[in-house]
Amino acid sequence: MLGEGILKGLAETAKNFVGSFVSAERLTTVQYPEQRIAPIEATRDFPFLVYDGADWEAGMRCVACQICEKECPPKCIYIVKSIDKKPDALGKPQFYPARFDIDISVCMSCQICVEVCPFEAIKMDTEFELSRTDRFGGLLFDREELAKSNEHYHKIHPTEAAQVDARLAGEKAKSDAKAKGAALAAAAKAAAAAKPAVSTENAAAKPEGAEIKP
Amino acid sequence: MVDEGLKIELGKQGVFVTTIEELYNWGRRSSIWPMQFGLACCAIEMIATTMARYDIARFGAEVFRPSPRQADMMIISGTVTKRMAPQVVRLYNQMAEPKYVIAMGACAISGGPFKQGYNVLKGIDRYIPVDVHIPGCPPRPEALLQAFMTLQKKIDGQHLTGEGRPRHLDAEAQGEFPVPVPGEHDLEPASNPGVWTAPVVIR
Amino acid sequence: MMTVEEIKAAIEAALPDAGVEIVCNPSVSGQHSLRLAPAQAVAVAKFLRDDLLFDYLSNVTGVDWPDKEVAEKVRVTRPVTKTVDGVETTVEETVEETRKRVAPGCLEAVYHLYSVAQKQGPVVFRLKTVNRTDQVELPSLTPIWRSAEFQEREIFDLFGIVFTGHPDLRRLLMWDGFKDHPMRRDYVEPDDFEYEPTAHDQVLARALAHQAASRTAQEAAAPALGAGQEGTGASQ
Numbered sequence: 175m176l177g178e179g180i181l182k183g184l185a186e187t188a189k190n191f192v193g194s195f196v197s198a199e200r201l202t203t204v205q206y207p208e209q210r211i212a213p214i215e216a217t218r219d220f221p222f223l224v225y226d227g228a229d230w231e232a233g234m235r236c237v238a239c240q241i242c243e244k245e246c247p248p249k250c251i252y253i254v255k256s257i258d259k260k261p262d263a264l265g266k267p268q269f270y271p272a273r274f275d276i277d278i279s280v281c282m283s284c285q286i287c288v289e290v291c292p293f294e295a296i297k298m299d300t301e302f303e304l305s306r307t308d309r310f311g312g313l314l315f316d317r318e319e320l321a322k323s324n325e326h327y328h329k330i331h332p333t334e335a336a337q338v339d340a341r342l343a344g345e346k347a348k349s350d351a352k353a354k355g356a357a358l359a360a361a362a363k364a365a366a367a368a369k370p371a372v373s374t375e376n377a378a379a380k381p382e383g384a385e386i387k388p
Numbered sequence: 389m390v391d392e393g394l395k396i397e398l399g400k401q402g403v404f405v406t407t408i409e410e411l412y413n414w415g416r417r418s419s420i421w422p423m424q425f426g427l428a429c430c431a432i433e434m435i436a437t438t439m440a441r442y443d444i445a446r447f448g449a450e451v452f453r454p455s456p457r458q459a460d461m462m463i464i465s466g467t468v469t470k471r472m473a474p475q476v477v478r479l480y481n482q483m484a485e486p487k488y489v490i491a492m493g494a495c496a497i498s499g500g501p502f503k504q505g506y507n508v509l510k511g512i513d514r515y516i517p518v519d520v521h522i523p524g525c526p527p528r529p530e531a532l533l534q535a536f537m538t539l540q541k542k543i544d545g546q547h548l549t550g551e552g553r554p555r556h557l558d559a560e561a562q563g564e565f566p567v568p569v570p571g572e573h574d575l576e577p578a579s580n581p582g583v584w585t586a587p588v589v590i591r
Numbered sequence: 592m593m594t595v596e597e598i599k600a601a602i603e604a605a606l607p608d609a610g611v612e613i614v615c616n617p618s619v620s621g622q623h624s625l626r627l628a629p630a631q632a633v634a635v636a637k638f639l640r641d642d643l644l645f646d647y648l649s650n651v652t653g654v655d656w657p658d659k660e661v662a663e664k665v666r667v668t669r670p671v672t673k674t675v676d677g678v679e680t681t682v683e684e685t686v687e688e689t690r691k692r693v694a695p696g697c698l699e700a701v702y703h704l705y706s707v708a709q710k711q712g713p714v715v716f717r718l719k720t721v722n723r724t725d726q727v728e729l730p731s732l733t734p735i736w737r738s739a740e741f742q743e744r745e746i747f748d749l750f751g752i753v754f755t756g757h758p759d760l761r762r763l764l765m766w767d768g769f770k771d772h773p774m775r776r777d778y779v780e781p782d783d784f785e786y787e788p789t790a791h792d793q794v795l796a797r798a799l800a801h802q803a804a805s806r807t808a809q810e811a812a813a814p815a816l817g818a819g820q821e822g823t824g825a826s827q
Contacts, residue, residue: 248501252789277789279497282525305522305535506773572770574781586786
């Protein structure tokens with residue numbers, strides 16, 4: 175029939191048009207900001223720095239190794255290493271970032287900084303409502319604005335955060351076991367160093383009584 | 389400004405009270421018509437915002453006008469190359485006041501990931517005044533809607549008289565923005581100092 | 592699948608005076624290429640297209656080989672005045688000395704060919720210019736493969752190689768009045784480094800240079816403000 179294609183198309187349009195008034199599934203609009211689409215777990219927008227505990231300065235995992243700064247493709251991270259050290263989660267004294275700036279007007283959300291971080295210190299946030307009228311101050315995030323707690327990380331990426339926590343706990347257990355083993359070895363060495371001194375004394379004192387035993 | 393409590397009381401009696409400023413700003417912010425101006429990948433997200441799922445028409449941006457003469461706002465979505473920059477400024481000049489600019493995406497704000505490229509302009513705010521910047525590469529359609537709401541709040545807060553009045557009510561502030569000319573090594577001038585003064589960052 | 596040696600043999604059999612060399616690629620990919628002499632390039636290209644059926648030119652790129660400083664050891668015979676047994680004589684002495692000279696660079700166009708008819712490829716061949724400064728002409732292969740048209744325009748724009756015989760040689764990516772060739776090794780970007788908050792390496796060097804230049808301009812404009820003006824940090 176001539177014009178069959180057009181009629182089929184018009185029928186589809188009419189179905190959608192009338193259907194959007196009567197059936198809920200034909201009305202696809204998500205009325206932002208009252209309704210929001212639930213984000214999937216792998217959503218990523220801009221990076222943030224993870225800290226453990228309550229104090230963001232003391233608990234920050236970042237040790238200013240500057241690997242993310244070197245690997246960032248548009249070079250939007252700027253780190254200044256501290257002069258002193260502070261103890262990290264394993265108790266080892268580490269450097270920390272005195273300055274950690276991310277220019278989010280350049281960041282392209284590629285997640286390479288997250289992939290290369292050896293300390294699980296930088297992760298991707300899901301906050302996207304970041305429009306600003308001030309282009310210079312408002313879009314250059316310093317480390318205070320970037321620091322967010324581990325609880326926040328659990329809220330936005332639960333599976334990933336659980337895996338990271340398990341890995342860090344495993345590392346802590348390993349280093350604790352090593353420290354305990356080292357402590358035991360040191361104690362045994364001290365005891366062994368004390369014993370020969372005692373037995374040489376005994377050997378020196380023994381010879382008179384030695385002939386008595388058959 | 390009318391006292392809020394008085395407004396509510398009168399409202400209960402069926403009397404609606406407002407100021408001319410509120411009414412004027414409400415009319416302006418509820419019918420911002422953007423211009424069809426997509427440059428690169430962010431344009432795809434802008435088009436997605438106009439489609440059924442996110443629907444920018446709910447916010448008053450009913451039609452995207454192709455002609456700058458009929459548009460109120462320009463959404464710069466995508467990388468502005470140095471070759472395109474004079475055209476962007478020319479189109480901005482052709483828009484009638486009041487006009488607004490949203491710089492959508494990293495490239496429009498600062499050149500983005502291509503900042504050090506040989507043909508990339510480091511942000512369109514070098515030549516025209518930008519009202520709202522949306523970071524992201526590309527920003528989600530919801531981020532563009534939130535920026536739209538930020539712009540609407542900005543318009544709501546504008547006073548019609550006095551020092552901080554908007555440009556279209558200030559005869560001295562109006563006029564054309566100079567169009568950069570492609571020179572031998574770069575655009576001339578490299579930026580418009582009346583519009584853009586970068587703070588010095590000590591590194 | 593023809594190897595580079597077979598292709599070279601075929602070209603030399605058909606066109607005896609075609610200056611074809613094999614450029615060996617020592618890396619793991621082992622993608623060896625042919626270097627053609629520019630004077631016979633069009634004839635060789637026609638042979639490749641018509642007789643060996645390489646009908647699809649997929650890519651043309653440019654390469655900039657900059658001038659290199661070469662240090663070489665040269666044996667020089669020089670007359671030297673020496674005192675031998677108390678008598679001053681002039682003796683010819685051969686001395687080895689290290690001389691530095693500048694090996695001139697050149698520009699190169701690299702072509703990638705495929706044969707859709709025979710499902711072969713890629714065949715890579717190169718054309719070199721004489722130098723980087725004034726003798727930068729190469730014959731255009733657009734009359735042979737039309738797909739070279741825009742790509743040779745791009746190389747003209749970004750490297751500066753002039754393709755003789757090209758139907759429409761003008762700049763493609765940059766504007767017509769632009770004077771530089773951006774993809775050359777010695778290209779210096781124009782000074783638009785006013786705001787670089789996360790600058791590193793070369794960008795940091797350019798940003799600091801820009802700050803120094805603007806500071807001197809500021810001081811020249813208003814020298815009476817005095818040395819105590821630490822105003823640059825405050826405006827951040």
